[in-house]
Structures are given as C-alpha cells and as structure tokens.
Amino acid sequence: MAALIALPLLAAGPARAEGNFPSPGGTTNTASILTYADTVKELEKIEATSRYGVDVFTLAEAGTAVDTSEQGRNLYVATVGAGPKDVWVQGRIHGNEPYGAEAILSLLKDLGTNGSPEYKAIRDAFTIHFIPMYNPDGSELNIRQTVLWDTAADAPRTDANGRDLIVDLNRDWVAGKFQARESLAFYEYWTLVDPDYGIDIHHQGLKQQYGTGDDVTLSLGISLAPGGPTLPTIEGGAYDILTRQMHGYVYEELEDTGFITMDRYQVGNSLEIDIKGGVVSAMMLGLNYQGLNPEGHSNPVVFFETSGNTSDGSLGQKARGKSIQQNILAMRTLLTGLANGEVQQTDPEVWEEIPHAPVTGYSTDYAGTIPVTP
Template sequence: MIKGLKQIEHTSKGKVEVFTLDDYGKSEQDRSIYVAKVGSGPVKIWVQAQIHGDEKLTTGAVMELLKTFGSNGSKEVKTILENATIYAIPMYNPDGSLMNTRTTTLYDESGEPRKDNRGRNMTIDLNRDWAENGFAAKESLAVYKYWADVKPDYAVDLHHQGLKTVYGTNYSTSMSLGVSLAPNGPTLPGIKGGLYNDLTRQMSVYVYDALKDYGHMHIDRYQTGSGEKRYEIDIKGGVVSAMMIGLNYDNINPTGHSNPAIFFETKGNTRDGNLGQKSNGHLEKQNYLGLKALLYGLATDEVKQVDPDRWEEIPAYPLAGYQTDTGIVPAGN
C-alpha cells in the first residue's frame, strides 16, 4: 500500500498528496497511518477503509480511486476535484491487516502484548473504540484527532460482511448499504433536527441508483440477524456513529463538530477464505464505482435532490427491530 501511494503521488504530479498521521500518533505496533488528500473544493469528504484488518478489498478500491483522481482528466473527475477535497485513509488498521485479523492487539509500555485475566492477548475492535470510555488503541486517538482537525462534511466507511442473499431472491448480495445509526430508528431522527436522517438515506439511495443496473451487482440494505429476525444497527459506539453524534472526547472536539456518514459492506472476508480470486476484481470494482458516484453526488449536491423516502426501495428483509449497544429495540417502539 505504501509503495502504491507513493507511486500515485508521483504520477499525479502533485494532485494527490500523501502523508502520515505520525504527528497525531501511530498504531499499537508503531506503524504509520497513511492519508491521501486530493481535490481543492470546499466540500470535505472523509473516506476510510480497512478498519478491520481482514477486510482488504476496500483498501484496493480506495487505491484505485486515488489513481483515477491522480491521472484521469475526465469531466466527472474534474467536477469532483474542483468542488470537493477528499481525505482518504486506505488502511485504518495496518497492524490487523498484516496479522489478517478483524481486531488489533493492544500493547503495554514495554512493547509486549497486554494480557487479560486469563493470560490471553488483549485485542480490540477499532470500530467500537470511539466512545467516552474508549480510545484504548493508539490508532483510534490518532485518527480521531485528525478527524476533529479536518472537520469533514461527509464520511464513507468501507467494510466486508458475511454471505447472504437479497430478500425475495436467490441472488447473493454483493454489497449492502448501511447507516450505523439506523434511519428512522431510535437515534438518528433526533440529531440535527432529522437532517442526517435524510442525508444518510439520500446518500444510500444515490449509490443504489448508481450500481443497481450493473450486471452481477446485487445491492441491498445492511441488516443483522437471520431467518425472520432481521435488524438494522443503531450502535453509538461505532466510529462513524461518533462522527454523527459529534463526540467530544477529552475536549478534542469542543465545537461538537459532526457529519453524516454511511458505510458499504462487501461480501466475504479474507480471514474466512471465502473470497475467490475470480471474484475479487468484481467486488473491488463495485466499491470503486459506488464510491466515485457518491463523491460526485456530494461534490455537486445532486445527493440532496434524492427523495430520502426512496430508502425503502433498497431491498431489505422485513424489519424486526434495531440492534443497539444495550440490546434489541423492537420496530415501532
């Protein structure tokens, strides 16, 4: 990844700026976290990938997009870069990526892995570490400080998920679109007078419209559960949830800056070995295409022209309720 970023920076002739967050901090294993910045417009868009170390195709998609932004002079690319500035973290979890684990390992001051009361290495899901009682991992605090300095207007978070089928079909879901604080759920309608409740749905529908007619791309809404019990998540401890809530940890975000955010979930992960080589390029491409389309929609404000209620058109199983940090909240409550 580092070699690829440096090559993109070189061939872009200054359009793509690559740097580390070393001034903010490094990973638990003392690795640098890399950022690529491109564009000169006023709309600031945050893109992050591979916060889970075994979700690797997301990094490839961001790298491919940066390559396009650095070398492609199409009208679409020019419009994005004239109207927006992109802040991309292609690999949020470098330690987990090299270990090929979802989580990362915590270390003590002597450089040894921290142990729990059963003598096991202590690990943490970085996507649950932006919380008032969180920031156990060094990389969490480094990225949070940078986010608070950038103050983006929007964010997109790229992930992988397990295998499932689109409701009412035999099609294997290739990608799900989600919001970590469920639209029309317990939390999001109360933030910014419902603004993010609309914007996150508009962002999702915009991506759905851009991808739904491509062959072999089967898009639905992200849900958890199985059988007749399907839930949308409403998890306040997630990183992009903290962005929408405007978390002010340790007075690092004293103005309470917040921004709407959605996530993509591509099928499969490398840890389980269920990603065949033949499918990798297709799955990476859907992230690339969806992300590029969304960035155009945000840069031009086209996203805001979408009817947010069309969120219901994105295929989904009947909603049983919401999965929250403290348990299940039934739908309608």
Template sequence: MASLGALALLPIGLQAAAAYPGDSSQAETPTQAIRSYDDMIRELRKIEHTSRGRVTVTTLAEVGTAETHSEQGRDLYVAQVGQGDRHVWIQGRIHGDEPYGVEATLAVLKELGSSGQQTAELLRDEFTLHIIPMYNPDGSEMNTRTTTLWDTEADAPRTDDDGRELTVDLNRDWTLEGFLARESRAWYEYWTMVRPSYALDIHHQGRKRDPETGEPITFSLGISLAPGGPTLPDIRDGEFDVLTRQMASQVWLDTRHRGHISTDRYDVGGGQVIDIRGGVVSAMMLGLDWQGLNSAGHANAAIFFETSGNTRDGDLGLRGRGRFIQQNILGVESWLAGLATGDTVDLDPQTWDEIPHAPVEYYFTDWGGVIPIDDV
C-alpha cells in the same frame, strides 16, 4: 451547483478488475494475494509521484497529532487530493480481515490524482478528500478483525490477568469510555482537525443471500444509526436522518443495473438493523467530544459499504476479486459525484425504502440491547 445530469462514472473499475484476473476454488483467501501494509505505502508513493502535485501523502506523525502510530508502532497514512471547501473522509480496512477497501480507495485516489476528465476535475474542485486506505495496519498485517493492544516497552502484546492477549475492535473504540488503541486516538484527533462534511467507511460482511430468491448479495449499503430509529432523527433536527438515506439511495440508483452487482440494505439478520453509537462513523454523526478535542461539536453525515465475503469466511479466494473491488469503486464514484453535483440532496429520501431489504422488526444496539421497533 447545477446538476451535470447523467454523469459518467470514472473508468477505473475496469482497470481494477483487469488487475486481478482469474478465478479460484481455494477454500481460503490466501493472504499473499492481499495488498500488504508495505504494498500500500509503495502504491501511495507511486500515486503521489505520478499525480504531478495533485496528491499529497502524509503520516499522522507529519500532521502532528498527539498519537502518531498504531499499537505496534506502524505509521498511519492518509492521502489528500482536491482543493474544494468541503472536506470528505473515506476510510478502508478498519477491520484487518476486510481487505478490499484498500484496493478501492487506492484506485479512486489514483484516478483523481491523474485524470483530466470532467468528473475528476469537478470532484477536485468541489472537495478536499482525505483518503485512509488502511485504518488498521496491525490488524491488516495479522489478517484479524481486531487489533492487539501492545506493550511498547516489552514489544509484546498486553495481556489480562489470565494471560490472554488484549484486543479491541477499532470500529467500537470511539466512545467516551473507549479510545483504548493508539490508532483510535490518532485518527479521532485527525478527524477533529479535518472536520469533514461527509464520511464513508468500506467494509466486508459475511456471505449473504436474498431471502426471497436465494441469489447471492454482493453489496450492501448501510447507515450505522438506523434511519427513523431511536437515535438518528434526534441529531441536528433530523438532517442526517434524511441525508444518509439520500446518499445510500444515490449509490443504489447508480449501481442497481450493473450486472455484476447485487445490492441491498445492510442488516444483521432476524429482522434486525443496527443502531451502533460506538461505531466510528456513528460517533462522527453524534459529534463525539472526547477530552475536549471536539468542543465545538462538529458532526457529519456518514454511510458505509459492505462487500459480501471476508477472509475469515474463506469464501472469496480470488474468485470474483476484480468485481468485488469494482463495485466499491463504482460506489465511491457515485457517492462523490452525487454530492458534488447536488443530485443527492435533490433525491426523495423515501428512495431508501425502495432498496431491497428484509422487513425491519428490531434495532440491534450497543447501548440498549435488541429493541423492537414498536418500542421506539
């Protein structure tokens, strides 16, 4: 499709910011200020009702996956909007203490379900979007990064031999040795049914500052398999190594001049960038086949967003909440619009190198320890 040129972003970021006014100097983020699982369901149903048939909200029990609920028995919700041939996967709150993915995905869903603007119509025509506001409902309700494995017969946490509760990071559970949690198995099967072309995962990170200026970083753009690193260049003849750089670069170009957003590339400090093969979006790019559910080897390119600050840091309170939500909304809009118009694939992938970042010295991996870049 021909590019639409300077495509106007959807005007929903300001709506989200206005919905959560005020600043706070509280030392902790009050959980009552964060949308709950029940709140999410009510909002999904409201969006579905007002969309006049554009949005469909379903549970995985209705879809018919083998696993249908979270470890603690909660329904797993997904919303679809659009009728395009290309399927897109957007997920939020895979870590339960990282809340703003819920807010951003719901805001985007609401706009796409109701707007008659040119951009919204384009996205609905080009894509079928599968939006998962709360991938980890149990962890979200507990306000924990992980989820707790559950004994359904006893209706109590499973424990190890020392009586400690068994927990799992759902973003490390898509591996041949993993799939310990029911929701991991359920969402993976749904992914094999959807076979998306692209995926986006919305996260939070800890407090972060520019290493040179000391100014706070609000928004980091990440690729879970390091571009040019030990894994990504060998996947699909380097196709995803290029496309993921282009996708992140498109978002950077569209957000870098927004006064409330300070964007860089994601890293874990000490000159280390991640090459995490067990992450959910990494497994998507690797085309993970678990128990024959992906025997055809489907794979898709994926990136992730990180908002600086999370509830375990106690640094957010309500301070700047609208702005944090807004930057994710703008990022999602930019990502989708660039892919829909073709602007993204026309970008020079070396634009990735222009995004502010610390010098890369090591790859931080979940399969080979910390590897100096000169060893790859």
C-alpha cells in the same frame, strides 16, 4: 468505469512478535492481499505520478499527539482535491476486510491522474482524505481487530489469564474506551479535518437478497438506523434524510450495472443496527473526547459492505476484481452525486425500495435489541 491499479501479489508480512493472536481461520489464500508495505509503496507511487496534487503523509507529519499504530507502524493519509468541502474515506478498519484499501488506492490514483469532467468536478467540489489502511497491525495479522501492545516489552499486552488484549477499532470511539493508539490518532485527525461527509468501506459474510434469494455482492449501510431511536434526533433530523438520500442515489445509479446485487445492511435477518460506539456513529453524534471537539462538529456517514472476507474463507481470488470494482464505482458515484447536487435532490424514500427484510427491531450496543413499536 475506472481502471484497476496493478498491485504486487506479495505474501502477507509476518507479525512483529509471537503471541496468542486470534486464529485467522478459513482457507482464503492471502498471498494476493495487499500488505502494509505494499500500501505504503503504492501511496508513494501515486503521489509521485499524480497530475492533480495527491499529497501523502503520516499522522506524525499531520501533527497529532498520538501518531502510530499499537505496534508502532506509521498511519497514512492521502489527500486529493482542492474543494471547499472535506470528505473522509476510510478502509480496512477491520484487518480481515482487505478490498477497501485496494479500492481506495485505485480511486485515489484516478482522481490524481484523470482529467475527465467527472473527476475534475469531484476535485473542484471536495478535498478528500483517504485512509486506505486504518488498521495496519490487524491487516498484517489478517484479523478483524488489533492487538494492544506493550511497547517497552515489544510484545502483546495480556489480561490476568495471559490472553492477548484485542480491540475492535470500529467499536473504540466511545468516551470510556479509546483503548487503541489508532483510535486516538485518527479521532484527533478527524477533529482537525471536520469533514462534511464520510464513507466507510467494509466486508461482510455471504448473504442472499430478501425476496429473490440472489447472492448479495454489496450492502448499503447506515450505522444509526434511519427512522430509528437515534438518527432523527441529530441535527434536527437532517442526517436521517441525507444518509437515506446518499444510499438511495447509489442504489438508483447502480442497480442496473449487471454485476452488483445490492440490499440494505441488516443483522439477525430483520434488525437494523443502531450502534453508538462505531467510528462513523461517533462522527454523526459529534463526539467530544478529551475536549478535542468542543464545537460538537458532526457529519453524515454511510458505509458499503462487500460480501466475503479473508478470515472465514468466503472471499476467493475469483471475487477480487468485481469486489474492488464495485467499491470504486460506489464511492465514485456517491462523490459525483454529492458534487453535482443530485444526491440532495434524491427522494429519501428510495431507501425503502432497497431490498431488505421487514424491520422488526434495532440491534444496539447500548440497550440490546429494541423492538419496532407499531
């Protein structure tokens, strides 16, 4: 199992200006949560000490038209590996979901320094594009969203009632949206990379496994529901099969670890999500915004949801090590299985074996709740 990196336990940095920001709420102590400055420092350290070609750069250096966050922070990417296929791995698109960033940094460090056959196979198969902190402004504020910013006034943009305009970056890759600079920047970078696979790291609230009542530590999710209204229509149904195989493989490999309790990601107790506005959904749909993706490139993506987050007080320091470690293990397992072809040989019906409540419908962002038809 990969070793955790030693991260500085620093207090979160202050916001750049006062504003009517959403209240962080909860009682979680954020003193040990990685700040933007910590993340940049760790990226630079990993690059400097890497044995296997870790490359850290900003989107300004990558040449995207928009290249900073709403508040003007640089947006960082780190690549490792020289394989012919590209993998997109993003964390902390929601600022109050912190451990994706720490898990990504730890896996990046291992891939950059570990000479074992497993890590070599991953580097040989893939060029991996790690985005540890997609939402640096929201991360500094410990909020889910980001705040739209008036750069001339260096203050939040407000609506007619004087309230700050906030955007969920994970609902902003939509033709009629792209309200935030981060969305435009990372979307253009995605069109430059044209990845073959994607992994998205999140947190969720506390929940219990259906049928056992055990506390869930990790939910396995797909943002366009397998067998649902949308996924079977994409790429002739190929992603409907491959995303099930990706999570089925992870489930089979990790179900006996002892400290990870998994289920399928559901909402409202029995609904699968089928959202088209999410970043990873847009990737699978092959969104062409402003003519940047004329060839209609698309790629399969899955996400991992660790239970607990900082803004509702449900993520304590005791859970930190295991939460980070399970994300490292899940990512590494999936990358290994994709590299050696075992994922592609997994029975997609394993998806049905992952604990879940009987599906009664699909929660969508385009048609409300769609009931399952008999």
